Amino acid sequence: xxxxxxxxxxxxxxxxxxxxxTGCNNSEGASSDSNKESADSSSNSDGFVQLFDxxxxxxxxxxxxxxxxxxxxxxxxxxPASTPLKTNTFLIWEGGTPSDFELTWExxxxxxxxxxxxxxxxxxxxxxxxxRGYQFDIDGANTYTxxxxxxxxxxxxxFRGQKVTLPAVTEPVNVLAKNNVWxxxxxTDSLGSQDSLKAQIHDGWNSCRIVAKGxxxxxxxxxxxxxxxxxxxxxxxxxxGLLGLQVHVMPTMKVEYRNIRLKEE
Numbered sequence: 001x002x003x004x005x006x007x008x009x010x011x012x013x014x015x016x017x018x019x020x021x022t023g024c025n026n027s028e029g030a031s032s033d034s035n036k037e038s039a040d041s042s043s044n045s046d047g048f049v050q051l052f053d054x055x056x057x058x059x060x061x062x063x064x065x066x067x068x069x070x071x072x073x074x075x076x077x078x079x080p081a082s083t084p085l086k087t088n089t090f091l092i093w094e095g096g097t098p099s100d101f102e103l104t105w106e107x108x109x110x111x112x113x114x115x116x117x118x119x120x121x122x123x124x125x126x127x128x129x130x131x132r133g134y135q136f137d138i139d140g141a142n143t144y145t146x147x148x149x150x151x152x153x154x155x156x157x158x159f160r161g162q163k164v165t166l167p168a169v170t171e172p173v174n175v176l177a178k179n180n181v182w183x184x185x186x187x188t189d190s191l192g193s194q195d196s197l198k199a200q201i202h203d204g205w206n207s208c209r210i211v212a213k214g215x216x217x218x219x220x221x222x223x224x225x226x227x228x229x230x231x232x233x234x235x236x237x238x239x240x241g242l243l244g245l246q247v248h249v250m251p252t253m254k255v256e257y258r259n260i261r262l263k264e265e
Contacts, residue, residue, distance in 0.1 A: 048104070048261040051093055051243075062091035062129050066247050073256040076115065076247040084251075088151070090118060090131045090244035099240035100265035103210045108256045113140040114248035115255040116149065119210060120241035124152060131244045136210055136219050138255070142201045146219050146226025151246075154182040154236060160197050163189035163228040169235060184233075191225055200224045213265065215239070 051059065054072045065082065066089055068075050078085065098119070109115055121133025132152040137144040148158040155177045158164045164185045169176060176183050191197070200222055209220040215237060217229040231237040245257055 047263040048102075049263070051095065051260040051262055052258070054258070057091070059094055060091050061094055062245075063089050067091045067245075073258045074245065074260075075254065075256050076245060077254040078247060078250065078252050080252060085247070085249045087127055087130055088246055088248050089129045090246050092123070092129065092131065093243040097240045097242055098212075098262065098264050100213050101210075102212075102263045103243065103261070104208065105260040106205050106207050106258050107138060108205045109138060109140045110252075110254040111140040112250070113138075113253035113255050114246075114250055115139070115253075116151075116246040116248075117208070117210065118151060118242065118244035118246060119212065120238040121151070121244060122238070122241055131242060131246075133238055133241050134217065135246065136208060138208075140253075142198050145201055146197065146221050148217060148219060148227050148229050150182070153177075154233075155180045157182045157185055157231075158227040158229045159194070160226050161191050161194050162187050163191055164230070166229065166231045166233045166237070168233055173236060189228075191228065197221075197224065197226055 052074060053059075054069075056069055057064075057067065057074070060067075060074075066076055066078065066085075068077075074091065076091065103117070103119065105117065107115070115138045116135040117138070118131045118133055118135050121131040121135075124130035124132050130152070133150065135149045135151045137147045137149040139145055144160070146160045147156060147162075149156050154166075154173055157166060162185075164187050166182070167184055167186060169184055202222070207222055209223075211218040211220070215231045217231065219226045219228075243262075245255075247253065247255065
């Protein structure tokens with residue numbers, strides 16, 4: 001009888017030990033999964049994804065004689081020792097062709113620099129790393145920063161401070177784009193004077209945002225709306241396309257980009 005009791009007690013201790021060990025392991029696994037889900041949720045809680053890893057140009061293509069990564073930023077630079085550019089060159093994101101989206105980033109540019117962020121764009125055939133499409137214009141003198149310039153197409157479709165509508169047209173682009181300005185643009189409202197909006201742009205780092213929804217395009221600098229376009233020109237508008245960063249043809253310049261984030265609708 002004593003042997004049977006000892007056997008039962010031993011068996012009970014083994015089963016209890018297994019239950020406790022299994023319970024602890026499951027608890028740790030659940031905690032680990034919970035922490036992972038929490039981290040994933042935190043990194044994507046606002047719906048944005050990082051397009052730049054802060055270390056390499058992975059996921060981007062461009063002329064590496066112009067583009068590099070340094071100190072957590074993408075740098076586009078032309079120096080006196082550089083081979084002169086023949087055309088504007090772009091660092092092109094290879095992750096897709098966004099349609100409706102918000103894109104945010106920070107930039108810093110040299111006083112005489114000229115750059116921009118391209119969107120809803122297409123590659124130009126037979127010209128390496130060239131894009132055609134809408135551009136969030138950026139320059140060191142802040143003459144153009146914030147305006148909507150359509151690269152290799154309709155030129156300036158909205159100056160900084162303008163809310164415009166682009167009507168449908170039938171004439172060719174080269175006829176209607178006069179003196180680097182799209183002549184059919186109709187100004188419907190003012191967002192402020194060029195100078196008052198320029199005062200919102202810093203000499204150092206600035207944060208920017210593009211909001212593209214359907215045919216409605218908005219450009220912000222430091223949370224201030226710089227231009228607003230409603231594009232009813234079904235012949236020339238683009239509803240989706242590539243993203244890219246620009247280095248403009250000029251003797252010398254330097255532009256830096258960081259924290260490039262995209263949220264697609």
